[in-house]
Amino acid sequence: MSLSNKNEQEKNIRVTEDKFLAPENRKHTVIGPGGEEIFVDPLNDYFCTEKPKVEKPYKGILEKFYNWARAESLWVLGYGTGCGSIELPPLFSPRFDAYRFGVAMRPTPRQSGVFIISGYLAVKTLKRVIRSYEQMQNPKYVIALGSCTINGGMYWDSYNTINRLDHYIPVDVYIAGCMPRPEAILSGFNRLKEKIKEGRAEGANEYIEKLEWYKANQKKIIKDWNMPDYNW
């Protein structure tokens, strides 16, 4: 449970409860059918508070085989986080035809393996990105699109965007440019494939191993942290 030290966490909770907690997330009591009082703590009761575990890769040829399959079947979460997402639809057009490479869009994080962060990331969006990323299943890969995800790009001094994406979630492949063309993205996919096949794309486990550091970074940016520490 304790990700940072305990005092800080408690303070954190108090602050969020005081300022940012939405009414439906506040602790309250309801009356049951038999007239009994039931205490409800939405953040703890509605969400699983288990800590995620590192899922060790298989050994040897089995893992290689699986990695091949993972690399040849990249299901991308259809979530356009920034302006770079305009470059994604052409990927599936006859001209670029990403299907050739086993790339496909999936509408739900549960079924997707690849998360493309397409450009600058507003703090508001970061929260959604973290949720969606955590809801994806291990193994999962992140492709960061454009300069904004590397160093903030033209928004490097913005009050509202993050500068370095890999402070918040592990990134497997960066594709530079503002914005990168679809060809560049395809090339990025191929780089990712190589990485997977080599067994080096273990971002999901890395995230769990260094969860405390990631969480600290995330919470530094996101003031209204009104969700559980890990979104299953």
Added chain:
Amino acid sequence: MVSPIYIIAILLGMAFMLGLLSKSGTRIAGILTSVSLALPVYISISWFIQILSGNADAITIFTAGSVPPFSINLVMGLEEAFFTSAINILGLLGFIYLSADLKKQGVRAMALYLVLIMGLNVVVMTRDIFNLFVFMEIVTIAVAGLIYLKNDNQSKEAGFKYLVAVGIISLFFLIGIGFFYFYGGTLNIDGFIAANSVVVKGATIAIFFIIISIILELKPFPANGWALDVYQAATPGVSALISSGTATASIFVLYKLLPLGSEIWLQILTVVGAVTFLGSNFLGISQKNTNRLLGYSSIGQVGLLMMVIGFMPQLGSAFKMIFFSVFISHFLAKAGLFWLSGIVKKESITDWGILRGSNIALFLFGIFLFALVGFPPFPSFYGKWQMVMELAGTGRFIWIVIILLGSFFEGLYLFRWLGYAIKGEKSNEEKLQIPWDKIVPPFIFGISLFIAAYYANSMSVYGNTINLIPLVFILLLFVIDFLPAYIKNTITIGAMVYYAVNLYPSISDDTLRVVFAAIFLIGGILTMIAGYSVKGKRKGFFPFAVMMYFGLIGLIEAENLFQFFFAWELMTLGSYILIIRGKFSMKHAFNYMLFSLGGAYLIFLGIAMSSFGNTSLDIGIIGLSTMPGWSYTLLAIGFLTKTAALGLHIWLPGAHAEAESDVSPMVSGILLKGGVFGLIVLFLAMGGEQAASHPLLYSLGWLGAITALGGNLLAVFQEDAKRLLAYSSVANLGYILFALAFMTNIGWLSALTYSINHFLFKTLLFLAIGGVVLRVKTHNMYEMGGLIKQMPWSFIAVLIGIITLAGIPPLSGYAGKWLFYNAVITKGWYFQGVLVFFAGTIAFLYCFKLIYSVFLGQPKDRFRKVKEAPIWYLIPQFILIIGIMIFSARPDLVLKPIGALLTQSSYFPSDSLSWENVTASTNLGYWSGYKIMLVIGVMFAVLLVWLMYMSRKTQKVKQFNIVYAGERPFTPETTHFSHNMFSHYYKALGFLSAPLATRFWNITNDITHRIADGSKRLYTGNGQTYLAVIMAYIIIIYLIMF
């Protein structure tokens, strides 16, 4: 033996004596009056017993020491003894009841009371017409005086109207007497009859005036406004005297004087009685004032008695029994009801909820009402049955219709009233005050009803075929009602087990009966087990539950139509009370009763028509009916009210949904099969396969198909879990009706499979949902959700239930579907069949809605701490699940014997199912329940093990750990998709679920009530108008006669 003259002597003497007593002596006067009222009771009853047992003969008392025509003579025969006994008992009890009021008014009021009773006695006994007139006038004066007892504006007004009206009527009587003497030369009734002066033209006018006045005294509709006002305004104790006492005397006078007239008077009397019975009861339906309502009912009953007298020659030897049972019901019940009304002191029937304050009063109220409407085992049931049968024997069906219609209207307002009493609103401040002197008289009358019922039973032709032991057991349950529920429950279950064990050998050779007996008794026992979860005493539940079950069993045991109808009515009565026990059941139970009553009367009429031209009443005579079209149709519609065919279904959803949790399975899974059994009896009597092309069956087939579709479609759009199941029952009964209407071997087999299945899964589902409702205390599915965690066992039960309901292999529901397809194609009813299959797929929608909305989806905070349903609910559920499993795996165990029976009997010899070990086949297809179950079971197990291996490392998450487009759900309530789940379906097909039937019945109901209400305006309240109506009535009767 004391001479009956002493009745008069004592009463009159005491009346004079009281005049001498000073005003301060009310206490002594009260005692003296009671004694002097008790002595005539003894005298008349001893005469009655002596004459009845043959120890004494009727005697004639000659006054003034000479014989008629020179003196007045009084006769004490059997009838006189009976009626005087009735009057004197009423007098004594009425005095006890009224004593407080009378004491307030002083000794003179008591004298008046004595004079009244004396007058009534003489009116009964005298054989002199002028003496009759005199004492009728004395009675009038006494009654007018007693009406004044209440001493308020209304009673004065009513008393005046009464006095003027009766005064005028007796003046006509006096004219009659003048002519009577002029033409007959005597004042003695017997002398006049002996002189046979009817031939003299003038005597007709004398008799006209005499009889018409007596008829008017009996308040024929519509010349009875004055009487209604009196009933309403007089203090209820006096109304009881008028209703039971003076009406009794008057009806006897009519009986006594009728021999004077010619045959035509009987016909006139029949018409008058019929008009009165029907008219008065019809106008009563929109009446809300308690005493006035009783007045309408009272007048109606007297009308029925007039009809009975009018039909004297046709009824023949049964006349006495019929007259006795109808009369005694009216006499006891009406007096009792007036007395109860005096205790309750509520003007409007809507305020009668206060009656619940006293169990005994409520009990008495109930039995009085049931006795009036003519439910078994009360006397009027026997009477009405016998009367209808005798009339049917001579083909007088119009009259039967009138009797039944009148009874229906009477049932309508009486049951509305009962509904208010059992379920009406009741303020907590008000307490029902029941002094002993007010409750003893109705109590004695209530007990007397049972004694009278026993006599009516023994007098009835078929009465001795009724098994009274269950009824005694039911009474016993009333007696031990103070015990805790679990003891009574155990006793009840024990009795049912005992009954089942004893019943089995007698029906074991008839598989059909065994199946239904098993549904009724095993189902009964299982649902009673659920009753163990009820704490406290559960007053009034067990007698009626037992009544319903014994009614159902009675249907199976019935050897003749009388037993059948008796059991049918018993079942209706028991189930009505069970249904009305629900919290919001008043309206629904009322609807149920109306449809049941209407249905029962249609069945009654159907039976009557079948019996026409047949000598016996065996069930088989339905098939020998000389007007098969009528009797089949009537019986079918009657049974369909119970199976809730579309159009007749509107009572069902509410009744089943609002009933208590463990009552719903009783009335749904089990009770409905009563109607199915009725249909089976009817169809078998029609001749089985030979009747397969009967047009009635064709229309019933369509009706069944449409019912299946409509029921399922309506179920889809319900938000109330129990209502959903109720509509599903409508649909399932539609399937059964449809399959029965095939009249083929396989069709019947599928109907029976359906019946068994429906019993299994609907009882299971209602028990499971009932258990849930018990815990979460709401019926609305969208308020529930995610209960699988708290109630896993209930979830399993519902899951099994819906798989069976939907007919998904490998469970037994599929057996029904498969047989159904075969039957449809064999029979050639393709389009109806398609409709039914369409309905079958619609069933998936509500099956999913039911299990998803309740058990899956988002759990609600409110229900975090609810517990699993009570163990007593789960035990029967799992017994039923075992039943379903056995029936699914080895359907041959049940279907083989049924098939064998159907094939061997002469009804369905051809095209049967053939069995090869466990594989059934028709000439179309084949199916092996056992193997299918095996294949699917093995496969499912293998896959489960595989998946469990593959995903052994899953992380269990909580309710909001769902992907929500990067967001999180708001609250469980907004995340649970349940309310209006099938809105798109409603857009597409919602027009088919328009409540046409409800609208139709509402309009019918509305129009009926409006007409009744409008016609009621006839009673303007103006005394003068009443008089004008009386005169017009005389003129009209005169014109009719001559």
Added chain:
Amino acid sequence: MTNLFSIEYITIFTSFALLVLGLWGIISQKNIFKIIISFSIVNTSIHLLLVSLAYIRNRTAPIIDSAVDRVNAAEKVVDPVPHALVLTAIVIGIGITALMLSYAFTMYKQHKTLDINQYKSLKW
């Protein structure tokens, strides 16, 4: 037969006239007292009818006095029974009328009106 204007016919016609008159009064008069009076008229008419039905031509009243001796009273007097009936009927009629009047009296005390149309609190 007998003359239409003979005494028995006249009385019978009179009684019928009175009967009709009384009945008409009962249903047409609004005043309760007038209704009671009409009732009495009907009552009287019936008494008259009874007496006239008992009448036998050329006979005298059934009173045993100097005019009629006990021995052959049967040939001299009219039928005595209706007379006895009428006597009783008169008594009863008076009783009823008295009760009616007392009712009328109490009703009047309450409502200060004798119009029968005003007494319609009980209806339907």
Added chain:
Amino acid sequence: MELVKKIGFVLLGLFIILNWGLIMSGIIRKIIARLGMRRGIKVFQPYINLIKNYSIRSQISHGVMFYLGPVFRLSGGIGIFLFMPLIHGSELWSNFSFTGDLILIAYFAFFGMLGMALGAGEGGHPYSAIGISRGLAQFTAIELPLTLAIISIAIQYNTLSISEIVAAQQGGIQNWTLVTNPFATVAAMISFLGAMGHSPFSVVMAPQEIPIGPPTEYHGTFLGILQTNRAILHVIEAVLYMNLFFGGATNWGILILKSFLVYFWSVFVGMVFPRFRVDQSIPWLLKLPVLIGIIAIALLII
């Protein structure tokens, strides 16, 4: 021994059907891609997807029914396979079709649907429930033309046994139901469109509106099972229609060809027509297709 042999052949048949299902969907996807002037996926892409899904390391579960849902679903698919005779005239390839007839298959289709509905329901996701409510609602209407067609051919052949229906169609194309009872065939083939879930009846799984509907919470092995089932189900449903209307198959080659063509029909229509909403598709299905079905019966009983 007899039983072991039987089970062996059943498993072999299942293996063939599964592989054919996967390849068939690959081919179809390829054809669609070529229609869109794309190269499209590899033909074996469905295999890769399947392996990938089975290789997912972490999984979450919402409850027991969430777990059992895919099992029910796959049981439903395999169950239909088990009760379906595959090759005409071959005892070995007739699976367990001796336990039940056409009606069994028609009703066993519900088994998987119910399981899916329950599993998705347990997921607690409103979109799953919306998808299911749409699917079930549309299904009632889809089933109606099929019912009419089944009754029509039951009248025609006077049997409900699939083997006998296939046997009756042997001896040339002129004996196929397609020729002898065209109206029933048309009605059933419209119903087949709905059963396959392509356009115009694909609103059940609207990918963006209700992220692919019922299986929105399913992933990893669960999704793998669902995909496996899909592969089997598509072929076996096509085989059912093939058996009923297109003369069945006397060997595996014909089975593969015919099932491909039958399945392709639904893909073809799906590519050409846009999507119906549920409240549009139901009235549509209840009008023309039902009328055709009624004609199919009426022609036979006149």
